[in-house]
Amino acid sequence: MADKVVPIKEQKLMDVKLGQLPSWLAARDYSAQGIFLGFKAGYDRFFNKYINVKNAGIGGFAMLMTGYVILSYTWSYSHLKTERIRKYH
Incomplete structure (x- = not known):
């Protein structure tokens, strides 16, 4: 039994071959609504x-909080970079 032919626009990124990547990227919707x-x-x-x-663990919440911590550190890095060269003594 052969696999069903799926249009390039409806394929997931992991299912796209390297040669099909430019046409897959061109088929994406880059409007504000599409990005949203x-x-x-x-x-x-x-x-x-x-x-x-049903049986939720801490994994999803931990990944969400880790992403938040990394994002907030990235946003405040320029301020933290100037703080580390000061001498407190």
Whole structure:
């Protein structure tokens, strides 16, 4: 039984071959609404996989908090960089 032929626009990134990558990228929606819907779909996928399960553990919450800590450190790095060269004595 042969696999079903899926249009390039509906394929996931992991299913796209290297030669098909430019046409897959061209088929994406880069409008503000398309980007918003892409982030929303990613959030929904993360939430349903790690948070919204019967026997939830700490894994999903820990990944979310780790991402928040790394993001906040990145945003405040320029301020922290100037603080570390000061001498407190």
